[in-house]
Amino acid sequence: MKNIKIEEVVKNENQVIAIARESPFYPDGKGGQLGDRGKIGPARVLKVKEKNGYILHYLDTELEPGEYDCEIDLSRRKDIACQHTAQHILSAAFLKTADLETVSFHMGEEISTIDLNAPFILEDVLEEVEDLANEVVRKCERVEISEVDLKEAETLNLRKIPEVKEKIRVVKIGDFDITACGGFHVENTGEIGLIKIVDTEKVKKMFTRVYFVAGERALKDYRSKDRLIRSLTTVLTTSSQELEKRVKNLLESVKEKSSKLEKLAELCASLLAKSMASKRVGRFEVYDFDGPQEVGKYLPKFLADRENTIILLRYPDRVEIVSNWLDCRKIFEKLKEELNIEGGAGQKRAIVSTSSSKVVEKIEEILEWF
Structure with missing residues (x-):
């Protein structure tokens, strides 16, 4: 058990700082290492700093200035x-x-x-x-x-x-x-x-x-890593010796299936574009898509060049506005001004970080002005 003399105690917002000229507690950051933890009287020491020749002890409870027994966490x-x-x-x-x-x-x-x-x-x-x-x-x-x-x-x-x-x-x-x-x-x-x-x-x-x-x-x-490996071998029904090979095979399989899915999504988008109905809003033809993102990302390839086309792609976390006929930044600026939305925009694409139907309604209102 050691002794410490606290010269002053400062309460700063939610922090209690006990200040001493000398301390058995090693400061955090000194020499690149961690500082001591432990107790000063009834208070736990949460952090220790050295400043202008004084030692600052950040505590979990208030203390009065004076002398205290202190205990250092020796295991730490x-x-x-x-x-x-x-x-x-x-x-x-x-x-x-x-x-x-x-x-x-x-x-x-x-x-x-x-x-x-x-x-x-x-x-x-x-x-x-x-x-x-x-x-x-x-x-x-x-x-x-x-x-x-x-x-x-x-x-x-x-x-x-x-x-x-x-x-x-x-x-x-x-x-x-x-x-x-x-x-x-x-x-x-x-x-x-x-x-x-x-x-x-x-x-x-x-x-x-x-x-x-x-x-x-x-x-x-x-x-920790041993538990992870054992968990993975159980999930993937393999041994630790075969784990790397098993994971590589799975990744190859996923890559192959992803490639096939991309091709099918593009084909689906091309077929959908031929039969997809649009809505006349002002001088624009608006195509409103509420479906899988894998398909949605290919729709502009087949729709965007049609005259005065605006494409709205609705996803669970956002709405994308795509057009070759109107600067999408202007739509986004209007939306931000009126709805205080977040996102970003370029000339041919804007992304609104919300899936609210009010956003689509507001987009249509804005398009009436152009």
Whole structure:
């Protein structure tokens, strides 16, 4: 149990913020990692921020200024330490394996990321890095934390020397990595258990973002994906070994059937266009279609070139206006002005985000003016 002195309590809208000069709670975002959670007296700590030399604790209930016992969520802190040490190991592994430097790090509540200075990374490189990282975990390397001055730091072959004048906090993982860092870390890499890269994406056209989980998060991720695979094998009546093949076959079948459906829909539209009745509204012939979207999208191909034609396509979530004889933007502007509708319009097509029959009635009224 630790102690904290709350200097001031501010209530801001629905937030209660307890302010202290010093706090055992680690702030969110500092060093790229998550902040502590726990309790101050009877109040739960929802978020912690550092601002202008003060620590701001966002609470779920009001407190008076004064001294309080506080309790930190140690299981959360252990998870944070696990993710942060895993990040150090991964960053060092990318540097040793592929000469890729980490340009930024973000720890999330469920998944963490590192951004690397390359627009893409080959799959076999990712696997090699992951293997090396987990080899370091299995070796149960000791994680040592010390403080050194700048002169000594320059002799330690740090991955990056921070621009600070005071003492530098250094995290050393066996002989594998040594880095300046102010965050939480495990005492032994074996505590991490497992590091798993789960995804990558290109960011800012020049970096690769690597998503990873470690420790309990990695176990939860494995369980979740295992449940998904077992569920899919049950639904698709196949084994996990045959799942990929089964899915590919289904996709090919769907693609083939979709192609046939498109052809049938186009044929249906061509036949419907020959017999479809229109309604005279002002100088326009209005074709009002209330049917399957697959057919509706082909009707303009067979109707739009008929003189003074306006085509209305009614779908459950919208009405489309199609015409080669009137600027559809003018109709849309009138509709928006009178009905306050949403959607968008081009010269030959307008889309109104509603299926109300009032919209069609209003369109016909507007057409009488042109």
